[in-house]
Amino acid sequence: MQTRLRNDIQKREQLVEELRLQSEIIANLAEGVYLGRADDGVIVFTNPAFEKMFGYGSGEMIGKHVSILNAPSDKHPEETAKEIRGILDKTGSWQGEINNIKKDGTPFWCYAHVSMFDHPVYGKVWVTAHIDITERKQAAAVLRESEERFRDLYENAPNAYLSIGVDGRIHRCNRRAGELLGFAVKELVAQQVLELYADTPHGKEEAAKVLERFRAGETVHDEELQMQKADGTPVWISLTMSAVRDSQRRIVESRSMVVDITGRKQAEEEIRKLNEDLEKRVLERTAELQKTINLMAGREVRMAELKKVIQKLREQVESAGMTPIGNDP
Known part of the structure; x- marks a missing residue:
């Protein structure tokens, strides 16, 4: 009997030590962690990182319903909690992105991983680890907007x-x-x-x-x-x-x-054709002018020859003792 009692005491002490160690580990995790009772969704434990993440004081969240963590959307916070709880009841775990809300009303995004287990004190609980991904979501939104602008410019x-x-x-x-x-x-x-x-x-x-x-x-x-x-x-x-x-x-x-550049090339072709036509017309006009010049030059030659003939006749008239009538042409 004493041996059995001693063994029970040792097991209890071992269990207490394990719980203390687990609690210390959870308390020092960088991720925010909370435990919620599976039967009623009441928060029974939060580590410091979780309380800081949500803007609450130490122990301030204990006894509150998990729906206080969810930001309002097209669904009521309690409806969101109910949906997640339904998945947990079926599969035993849930993970994904969720829009949370701080104590002061500021919404922010977290990636949460939820699983169920039997706690020796609280019974069946949800253990949830939260990572704040707000900056990542904002960066992704900026990148997405930039990609959309680039795609619009490209298209x-x-x-x-x-x-x-x-x-x-x-x-x-x-x-x-x-x-x-x-x-x-x-x-x-x-x-x-x-x-x-x-x-x-x-x-x-x-x-x-x-x-x-x-x-x-x-x-x-x-x-x-x-x-x-x-x-x-x-x-x-x-x-x-x-x-x-x-x-x-x-x-x-x-x-x-x-x-x-089709329009430009067509314009260049039109200019080329106009230049060719202009050059052709200039050549034709030049030929016409040259012909006129040649005709005028011929007339001048004939006039000079005529003057010579008249001068010769004048000389002949004078040598015959006659007086020429009129002046030189």
């Missing part, structure tokens, strides 16, 4: 943007690229880019040379090439192309900007 840019792999296939492109070439964006992805160039002196052949320069790591600036639309209509473009490299400095794809 709605006035110029076409394409990412082309070293194999010549299109990885990505924006909406303007599809509009420029008369394709849906999804139709352009995975296409061989050289197939989009025209069969003209400034088309496929020159584009293939540019692609080789890109593969060699050269940055291409304002290369004027001729592509063609889905319906075969030629379109002049100015291509700027640079390499995107991986961590090993290997080229993985291009960063390509395509500017539609």
Whole structure:
């Protein structure tokens, strides 16, 4: 009997020591930890990190319902707690992001891991570890907003943007690229880019040379090439192309900007034709003027010859003793 009693005392002392050690460990964890009774959701223990996280004093949360931890949303805090409790009853654990609220009403985000176990004092409890992820969520929101702005700029840019792999296939492109070439964006992805160039002196052949320069790591600036639309209509473009490299400095794809210069090239062609026409008209007019000059020069020669004849006749008249009538022409 005494041996049994002594063993019971030793087991109780061992249990107390284990509980004390566990309590000390939990109290010194960086994560916020609380225990809540499973039968009624009342908080029975909080460690200092948890109390500091939520802005409560030591022991101030004991005896309160766990719903005080949940920030109001489209669901009532008690409804959120009830949903989590339902999952715990079925699976024994729950984890995820949850919008909590501090004592002063400030909402903040936590990542929580909840599990159930039988506590020797409180019975079946939830043990929950909270990590404040507010800064991470805010950073993610800023990053997401930045990505959305970049995506909007990319998709709605006035110029076409394409990412082309070293194999010549299109990885990505924006909406303007599809509009420029008369394709849906999804139709352009995975296409061989050289197939989009025209069969003209400034088309496929020159584009293939540019692609080789890109593969060699050269940055291409304002290369004027001729592509063609889905319906075969030629379109002049100015291509700027640079390499995107991986961590090993290997080229993985291009960063390509395509500017539609068809209007400019058409204007240049019109100017060229006008210059040719003007030059032709100048040559024709010059020929006409030269002809007129030649005719006038011929008249002057004939007038000079006529004067000589008149002078000779005058001399003959005078030598015959006659007086010339009139003056020199």
